[in-house]
Amino acid sequence: MSLRIAFLPLTDAAVLAVARERGFAEEEGLSLDLIRSTSWATLRDRLVYGQVHAAQMLAPLAVAVTLGLSQQPAALAAPYKLGVNGNMLVMASDFAAALDPDTGRRLSDPLGTAHDFAAAIGLWRRKPVIGVVHRFSSHSLMLRYWLASAGIDPDRDVVLRVLPPSLTVEAMRAGEIDGFIAGEPWGSAAVEEGLAETVAIGERIWQRGVEKVLAFRTPWLEENPDIVDRLLRALIRSASWCDDPANHDALAQLLSDPRYVDQPADLIARAMSGQIVVRQGEAPIASPDFLLFSREATPFPWRSQALWIYSQFVRWNMVEHGPEALAKAGAVFRPDIFRRALADADVPMPGANMKVEGALGLPLAVGSRKGGLTLGPDRFFDGRVFDPERMEDYLTNFVSPL
Amino acid sequence: MRIVIIDDSGLRATVLEEGLRDAGYDDIHIVPPRGAFVARLERMAPDVVLMDLGSPSRDTLEEMLMVSRALARPIAMFVDHSDDAMIGAAIDAGVSAYVVDGLRKERVKPVLELAVRRFNAFAKMQTELDEARTALSERKIIDRAKSILMNQRSLSEQDAYALLRSSAMNQGKKIVDVAQALITASDLLGGGL
Numbered sequence: 001m002s003l004r005i006a007f008l009p010l011t012d013a014a015v016l017a018v019a020r021e022r023g024f025a026e027e028e029g030l031s032l033d034l035i036r037s038t039s040w041a042t043l044r045d046r047l048v049y050g051q052v053h054a055a056q057m058l059a060p061l062a063v064a065v066t067l068g069l070s071q072q073p074a075a076l077a078a079p080y081k082l083g084v085n086g087n088m089l090v091m092a093s094d095f096a097a098a099l100d101p102d103t104g105r106r107l108s109d110p111l112g113t114a115h116d117f118a119a120a121i122g123l124w125r126r127k128p129v130i131g132v133v134h135r136f137s138s139h140s141l142m143l144r145y146w147l148a149s150a151g152i153d154p155d156r157d158v159v160l161r162v163l164p165p166s167l168t169v170e171a172m173r174a175g176e177i178d179g180f181i182a183g184e185p186w187g188s189a190a191v192e193e194g195l196a197e198t199v200a201i202g203e204r205i206w207q208r209g210v211e212k213v214l215a216f217r218t219p220w221l222e223e224n225p226d227i228v229d230r231l232l233r234a235l236i237r238s239a240s241w242c243d244d245p246a247n248h249d250a251l252a253q254l255l256s257d258p259r260y261v262d263q264p265a266d267l268i269a270r271a272m273s274g275q276i277v278v279r280q281g282e283a284p285i286a287s288p289d290f291l292l293f294s295r296e297a298t299p300f301p302w303r304s305q306a307l308w309i310y311s312q313f314v315r316w317n318m319v320e321h322g323p324e325a326l327a328k329a330g331a332v333f334r335p336d337i338f339r340r341a342l343a344d345a346d347v348p349m350p351g352a353n354m355k356v357e358g359a360l361g362l363p364l365a366v367g368s369r370k371g372g373l374t375l376g377p378d379r380f381f382d383g384r385v386f387d388p389e390r391m392e393d394y395l396t397n398f399v400s401p402l
Numbered sequence: 403m404r405i406v407i408i409d410d411s412g413l414r415a416t417v418l419e420e421g422l423r424d425a426g427y428d429d430i431h432i433v434p435p436r437g438a439f440v441a442r443l444e445r446m447a448p449d450v451v452l453m454d455l456g457s458p459s460r461d462t463l464e465e466m467l468m469v470s471r472a473l474a475r476p477i478a479m480f481v482d483h484s485d486d487a488m489i490g491a492a493i494d495a496g497v498s499a500y501v502v503d504g505l506r507k508e509r510v511k512p513v514l515e516l517a518v519r520r521f522n523a524f525a526k527m528q529t530e531l532d533e534a535r536t537a538l539s540e541r542k543i544i545d546r547a548k549s550i551l552m553n554q555r556s557l558s559e560q561d562a563y564a565l566l567r568s569s570a571m572n573q574g575k576k577i578v579d580v581a582q583a584l585i586t587a588s589d590l591l592g593g594g595l
Contacts, residue, residue, distance in 0.1 A: 038458035045455070045479075045498070049489050071464070071479045134461055135468065162465035164458040176437065 001227055002031045005214075006043045006055040009036060009166055009261045011184040011271045012083040012212050013056050014251060015293055017260050019238035027237075028230040036259065039164050040134045041071075047215060048074040054231070056082055057215040060309045063329050064136035067319055077221045078213035078306075079337035080232055084298045085209050086271055086291040087139050087202035088187035089146075091128070091179030092172070093279075096197040098123050103198070103278035104285055110204045110381040114150035117199070121157055124178070129159045131168050131180030139181040141312045142205050148398070149382050155316075172196060183211075184271035184291070185263045191277055192267060198278040203289050206358070208296075208378035210305040213333075221337065232341035236299060243294035248272040289376065296376045297350055301333035304354040304388040311391060315398050326391065348373035357386040403505075404429040405513065406448040408439065408463065414524045418452065421520040425512070435459035444472040450510060451477065451500040452517050455493060467500060475502045480510055488514070495521040540578040547581030550588050 003025075007013040013034075019025045020032040035052055037043040040061060047055040048065065049072075062078050064070045091099075098120035099113060100106040106113050121128060132140040144154040154160060163171055165182040172180065172195045179196060180186075190196040202209050214235070221228055241247055252269035255261045261268060270276060271291045275284035292298045310329035313319040335353040342349065351367035358380045365374050380386075386394055405427055409415035415432045422430055431446060433439050435457060443451070443466070453460060467477045480501040482488050488511070492498070495518040501510050544566065551562035570580040 038456060039460040041460035041464050041498075042455050045493065049493055051490075051493050072481055135465055162461050164461055167458055174437070 001029060001230075002033055003054065003227065003231060004033045004035055004052040006035045006037050006046045006052045008038070008040070008043060008056065008164075009263075010056075010212075011255060011261065011268055012086050012291065012293075013260060014242045014255060015082050015235055015239045016056060016214075017254060018242055018251065019234045021254055022238065022241060024234040024238040024241070025231070028234045030227070030230055030234060034259075038166060040137075044070065045072075047076070047217065048072050050217070050220075053220065053227075054214055054216050056212050058134055058137045059210045059213045059305070060136040060138055060141060060313075061134060062213055062215045063306060063309050063313070063332050064318075066328055066332050067313075067325055069313075069319060070136060075218040076215045076332060077218040077334050077337070078215050078301055078332055079221070079228065079334040079341070080214040080235060081210065081299045081301055082212040082214055082235075082293075084211055084292040085203045085207075085289060086183050086211055087142065087181055087209070088184060088198055088276070089130075089143065089179065089181040089200040090187045090190050090196035091130075091199045092195065093197055095120055095124060095128060095178055096199060099199060103282065107198065107201060107204055107276075107278065107285060107287070110146060110200055111149060113200060114146055114152070117147070118150040118152050118157075121152065127157065127159050128178040129161050129176070131163050131171060131177040131182070132160050133165050133168075133182050134162060135318070138202075138209060138211050138309075139183070141309065141316075142202060142209060143181050144316060145312065146200060146205050146381070169193065169195065185261065185267040188267045188270050188277065189263060191280055194280040198276060201276060201287060201290065203287060204381060206378070206380050207289065208292075208376055210302075210309065213301065221334075225340070228337060229341035232338065233345055236294075236342060236345060236347055239294035239299055243292065245273070292376075297348055297373055299338070300350055301335050301338055302350075302353070302355055302357075303330050303333050303335060304357050304386070306330050306333040307354075307388040307391065308357055308386050311386065311394055314395055321395070330388075346371070354388050356388075358383075359385050403427065403449045403509065403513075404431070404446065405450045405452065406430075406443060406446055407432045408435050408443070408451060408453040408457070408459070410434050410436075410454075410457070414454070414521070417524045417527075418517060418520045421516050422513070425516055427513070435462070440466040444470055447473060448477075449502050449505055450480075450513055452513075453498050453500070454521075455496040455498045460498065463500070473502075475504060477502050480514060482507055482511060491518050495525070497521050543578055543585065544581045547584045550584060554588075 007016055016034055025032045043055050046052045062076045065074055066076050099116045147154045161177055165186045168180045168182050168186045169189050171177045172190050242251055252265040255268050256265040274287040274290040276287045277284045307330045314321045319325055348371040349369040358378055360378045363374050363376050407415050407418055419430050433442055477500045480499040497517045499514050548562040551557050566577055566580055570577045
């Protein structure tokens with residue numbers, strides 16, 4: 001069985017690339033045809049119009065397509081998360097000069113940095129233009145969340161410009177944007193060229209932030225349970241290979257291939273080893289949870305995370321809030337399929353489908369049907385907690401910065 | 403009907419524009435997707451926007467179509483649901499079309515069909531050009547290998563070629579690969595030309 005899967009040239013396409021290149025897919029009788037796309041719009045169209053069977057998708061985009069917010073509406077299903085965290089906000093060095101010069105402190109105190117950022121906006125000669133990879137991306141939602149914590153209105157005080165990750169560095173060079181938030185290795189590439197400095201990393205904004213998912217058209221997913229299950233089994237083994245530090249060099253090498261990310265292996269390796277260079281020429285800062293593929297049941301599609309995405313859509317007036325939209329959004333994540341596919345696999349399986357997001361300050365051993373499962377800390381930097389059962393309270397909790 | 407073609411490749415845009423003009427459309431503009439192309443587009447107020455599906459700037463365009471206050475009528479991607487073959491053909495050819503709200507399907511469809519045909523013709527041209535280029539460079543490699551053999555083993559051009567061909571056949575390889583190996587070996591041994 002040959003499966004066509006669309007992806008974008010990003011470090012977190014790793015699990016798909018490795019499933020193909022290291023034979024994990026083949027062992028499940030699947031041959032993966034990985035189709036590189038250059039924009040999320042094209043990846044989305046290929047999936048929605050049936051040109052591919054599945055796609056590496058921004059989790060918020062999968063929810064948005066299902067809710068009919070991004071061109072052609074289509075019911076999408078995400079039974080598997082391809083990664084957690086991995087994003088980085090970089091700004092032009094001139095702009096970053098107004099932030100804490102101690103780069104370690106800058107990253108470890110996102111709240112302080114957000115306030116410095118607000119001051120930096122005042123000092124900048126015009127509204128700073130910040131590149132985001134898509135309106136419906138975790139990057140855009142996290143950036144908005146972070147800016148708003150310091151009273152910055154992301155729709156008024158800055159200009160958010162959409163551009164695909166692979167064009168970010170070029171746009172920086174041309175002075176079309178003053179900074180950007182994107183998945184790796186694009187932030188590191190801008191730092192390496194001396195164009196920008198790291199200002200914030202995803203992991204410090206939300207310690208376990210939802211990122212890319214594997215998305216299917218729901219009808220196709222329902223009609224092909226055997227193929228879906230085999231693919232998920234291949235991916236879970238691939239993910240565990242990707243998370244193993246012993247394999248990081250080989251993984252970076254593999255992804256540097258022109259068919260995948262087409263960037264130098266040493267830049268790609270930074271996200272995997274969590275060795276983040278903030279300013280050109282400086283020693284890296286250790287950030288061990290910068291990008292997760294496998295541990296702590298990373299691939300498990302917690303419904304609460306789809307609902308968090310929905311809460312942010314409501315917060316930023318991207319969708320009209322209502323019980324029907326809420327139910328549809330939550331149903332995009334499919335823990336039921338994950339459980340079915342991996343029932344016999346050696347994978348710790350969470351006992352629940354939802355959890356309170358942002359409640360864990362320390363690693364916690366939780367109920368698991370098989371093997372020990374320890375969940376990592378998952379706090380939001382501002383200490384807010386998202387209880388999916390109490391959506392209304394959460395929403396009224398955000399005071400609009402006017 | 404004002405048609406804007408967003409395209410980086412001058413040649414492809416020209417091929418498409420010609421086709422549209424031949425078909426009687428005369429309000430056509432080509433905008434490369436660079437710098438402030440979104441602002442230019444807003445000023446033009448197009449009825450139809452045609453764009454290469456593979457262009458990385460599609461996300462930027464869609465965002466602008468979503469938030470633009472300058473455009474009088476919203477623009478959305480054109481899809482004819484009654485016609486699956488059309489959708490498939492457009493995606494295969496790499497065409498995406500955005501159309502203003504209210505423009506009738508019958509008016510858009512011929513434009514899209516024409517774009518698909520022209521994109522396909524352009525892709526074919528490109529492939530032929532690539533093939534011609536490859537053939538040319540293979541020719542050069544074989545010529546160089548021949549002259550090495552002619553010089554070092556005092557063979558005639560014909561015999562040099564025959565030797566290359568028979569070694570390729572014996573090794574089950576392409577002549578150009580054997581020629582390349584010979585050139586590399588000769589360079590390594592310092593006997594290159």
